[in-house]
Amino acid sequence: MSARDTAWTGTGTLLRAALRRDRVMAAVWVYALTASVAGTAVSLRRLYPTPAARASFARTVATDGTLRALYGPVLDPATTGGLTAWRMGSLGAALAGLMGVLIVVRHTRDEEESGRLELLAAGAVGRYAPLTAALLAGCAAAGALAVAVFAALVALGQGAAGSLALGGALGGAAVMFAAVAAVAAQLARGGRLARGVGGAVLGAAFLLRVAGDARGDALGWWSPLGWTAYARPFAAERWWLFAAMAAFAGVLTAVAFRLAARRDLGAGLLGDRPGAPVAGRWLRGPLGLAWRLHRGALAGWTVAFAVTGALAGGAASGAAGLIEGNARVGDLIRALGGTRRLDDAYLSAMTGLLGLVAAVQAVQAVLRIRAEETSGRAEPVLAGAVGRVRWALSHLAFAMAGPAVALAVGGVATGLAYGSGVPRLLAAALAEVPAVWVAGAVAALLAGAVPRAAQAAWAVPAGALLLGQLGPVLGAPRWAMDLSPFTHLPRLPSPVPVPPAPYLWLTLASLALTAASLTALRRRDVF
Known part of the structure; x- marks a missing residue:
């Protein structure tokens, strides 16, 4: 041969x-x-x-x-x-x-x-x-x-x-x-x-x-x-x-x-750049190492959110005019956006879509913990004076803060492209953060408690996307819609005050799931 x-x-x-x-x-x-x-x-x-x-x-x-x-x-x-x-x-x-x-x-x-x-x-x-x-x-x-x-x-x-x-x-x-x-x-x-x-x-x-x-x-x-x-x-x-x-x-x-x-x-x-002969002070702790590992992805997601927000804001006026003459389309957009005004409903629907994409970002960042573990890179870090919880929290900090930063940039870009209402659209984008944290916390729980099933965390943003975009169109039952954490959030921007309870409960749920994941990580073997 x-x-x-x-x-x-x-x-x-x-x-x-x-x-x-x-x-x-x-x-x-x-x-x-x-x-x-x-x-x-x-x-x-x-x-x-x-x-x-x-x-x-x-x-x-x-x-x-x-x-x-x-x-x-x-x-x-x-x-x-x-x-x-x-x-x-x-x-x-x-x-x-x-x-x-x-x-x-x-x-x-x-x-x-x-x-x-x-x-x-x-x-x-x-x-x-x-x-x-x-x-x-x-x-x-x-x-x-x-x-x-x-x-x-x-x-x-x-x-x-x-x-x-x-x-x-x-x-x-x-x-x-x-x-x-x-x-x-x-x-x-x-x-x-x-x-x-x-x-x-x-x-x-x-x-x-x-x-x-x-x-x-x-x-x-x-x-x-x-x-x-x-x-x-x-x-x-x-x-x-x-x-x-x-x-x-x-x-x-x-x-x-x-x-x-x-x-x-x-x-x-592609050749590797030669590194510094001595690591800087910022790299002497797990938080600095996590920043080094996550910064590229965070920058890419932030740019993507800025571009998407600008496109959504620029299309808002045209989209509102597009659906004014069709009652069925108007009803659908209101169902997706949750408000009566067509322009606010469209912007709310686009902000909700940004939240769903931010959930993907959160899951990706959380699963970096599992990737570091399976590749063997976590072992030398944990062999030193760094505990498991501290190591995991350094990654979770960027998994939870990164989507919030990207959503804030997307909200500002939407407002600037729309031509008005930057504070309102910034608040609407940040209102998606508690639901994003729940998606990230579910991924953390799987990575901590059932590491071999960690990839199943992708089902959370995928299911939320399908329910959020197709549920109102296909008339999905209420219990099915409630499976998505995003369903429980009031739709912003809204002309009426919204209750703070959903944001509080989703935040508490994400904290509880994260605590459970850290507890499970402490009790199992690292491999």
Whole structure:
């Protein structure tokens, strides 16, 4: 057997292992994205039941630059599928791309960083087998997403060709950014940096698509996320763009394999900066170490919240005008926002969405505790004069304070872009913090008491997102809505005073869960 043949030895075994590890995470991603697309189609069919109503909606979108930039133009207002493609095409493609990045980095750079890949490489595993298995796992998730979206839309009565194009566009985005992550995994030395590089490319592609749609020129064609929208699902589909997506992914995949052949296992092609010969005073305690570990993610989340808040504030006036003539849409926005004024209701709904995203940030930061433990980096810290509780609290401090800072920045950015009401919108954003803390505290409890099930903490923000966005549309029962901590918060901004009791109870619940997590961490073995 030639060396070229042995380079892929063990790919099938690693692929089966990757699919087994991803059976929960990938299923949650596929379910959440498919449910979002299907729920959007159901809600739009109820809100705009006639071609005339859909045409009026599309004309209003065309006249509002912010909405057109955020979601793109409505290419086919004649069908519910066309509106669904407008609403979920860009956002869904960005989320699908994020799924691809996370899956590939998990099975490449994270495996190297943990040392597991070195053990596998000592056996009958070829040089290219881990990268190949990771890319195939990402493609499997992308294919499952495309099939699920296609089946859901067809079941809802939408056209087969448009449903296939929209499902293929979302799956294509996942494949393209899986290839981006494969290259990032060869460049970066750590999984955190690889995810950061992949996320930065994804964010740049999204902003490039936004700029192209805002200006109405060809700038969006330079973005891979622009291709997913310009494939025109439900509107004279451009099937040739799927060949462009495949070519993009193929070129990056070839680059990734070329780079993999040039580097040592565990090394990255981007050189590490030499550190200071002596650590500063700030790094001599667990809090300083936690700040060093969390500062990059905190900066990235804060920038993302500022951009999202600015886009939401800029679209507020246009969105209020968009729904004034449709009583059904107005009722839905009021149900999501909780106030009678349409502009306040829209801003409240957007602030609630920021809170849900902040819950993702909190869970991610809390799970850093578990990552430090499993990687072995926590062991030398705890071997010194640092207790478990103090070590865990240093990470929890940033997990709880970081989302509050990001929400404050997002609230201020929303107010500035809206043109008024900065203090009100800042208060509305900070009002989401107690519910965010509950999500983070649940993650802390799982990491402290049931460490092997720590990843299940992602179910809290995922479930809250689905209940918050689709619950009012689909008429979910009250007991189901109450499962989300965000349901218990009054919706702000509001013209009437709100009771302080929900904020107090949610804060106390988060403190109790955090205390329970620290108690459990003290009593179990660290491994």
